[in-house]
Amino acid sequence: MALLTPEDLEDLLNKLNMNNNIIKEATGMDIAQMCEAVYGTTPSSQKVGIVPITSGNGIIGNFSASLLAITEYFGLEGFITEHPDITGYHQAVAGGADIILMADDHIFIAHNLRNGKIATNHVCTGVIYSEIASRYKHTDSKDVLVIGLGRVGYAGASHLVEKGFNVYACDPNTDFMNKAIEELGVKAYDVDKPRKFSMVFEATPNANTISEGMIAERCLVSTPGIPCALPDELVEKYDIDLVMEPLVIGVAAMLYSVF
Numbered sequence: 001m002a003l004l005t006p007e008d009l010e011d012l013l014n015k016l017n018m019n020n021n022i023i024k025e026a027t028g029m030d031i032a033q034m035c036e037a038v039y040g041t042t043p044s045s046q047k048v049g050i051v052p053i054t055s056g057n058g059i060i061g062n063f064s065a066s067l068l069a070i071t072e073y074f075g076l077e078g079f080i081t082e083h084p085d086i087t088g089y090h091q092a093v094a095g096g097a098d099i100i101l102m103a104d105d106h107i108f109i110a111h112n113l114r115n116g117k118i119a120t121n122h123v124c125t126g127v128i129y130s131e132i133a134s135r136y137k138h139t140d141s142k143d144v145l146v147i148g149l150g151r152v153g154y155a156g157a158s159h160l161v162e163k164g165f166n167v168y169a170c171d172p173n174t175d176f177m178n179k180a181i182e183e184l185g186v187k188a189y190d191v192d193k194p195r196k197f198s199m200v201f202e203a204t205p206n207a208n209t210i211s212e213g214m215i216a217e218r219c220l221v222s223t224p225g226i227p228c229a230l231p232d233e234l235v236e237k238y239d240i241d242l243v244m245e246p247l248v249i250g251v252a253a254m255l256y257s258v259f
């Protein structure tokens, strides 16, 4: 998993607004409505405690501040604890947090202390980005392509299968591929037999994972992956609706999933 950099998180709410407009135009729903539809929840007056974590590669500049901005964007009160780690956790609970947000290099969680629900960023990101792809209004096809079957891609593929979509997937890792075929029943996308999709969910840490053979004219590509899966010229040439944003959409899904 690639770690976020402070630069990825610059201008975050601007990126969100741009992506929210694309999502609205492409699906008829904004990100909050999409989260409501998936999780069946709405924000009430939960207070969110954000705990910076120093383990591994340590604090990422802008990370906690971004989580606070996201919390407030969705109408909730939040605070960043003065201290990190266990002392910070204690401060969050003592300060009346209903929901704790915290991340180390391996996992990023939202934990609702009132109802016991716990969510991970990788599952929620997979679910919400695949949901966005699946709601593309310019197609009536049920075929979706999933590129990358790591933690995020697998969660999205699983969500799409549960929703009754016809899921094609690819990943250079044959163990990941076989697991998704056996456990989820996805079909292997064969690069030697190009087939074009109107809905693509991409979840890899690599650039240029989407090739011309995979995409239909006027398609939706939904991807949390940094760097972007698509070269700029393909976005123009195929009139692609591209949803790609570094943090907010996944965190929104985490919050809604624990409300």
Ligand code: 2YG
Pocket (backbone or CB within 6 Å): 001, 002, 003, 004, 051, 052, 053, 054, 055, 058, 059, 060, 061, 063, 064, 103, 104, 105, 106, 108, 121, 125, 224, 246, 247, 250
């Ligand atoms: O508290 C801090 O500042 C750090 N311990 C946060 C570390 C987060 C590491 N995780 C990532 O960089 C991302 N891969 C998380 C996923 C968010 C984007 N989908």
Ligand code: MG
Pocket (backbone or CB within 6 Å): 203, 204, 205, 206, 207, 208, 209, 225, 226, 227, 228, 229
């Ligand atoms: Mg990528």
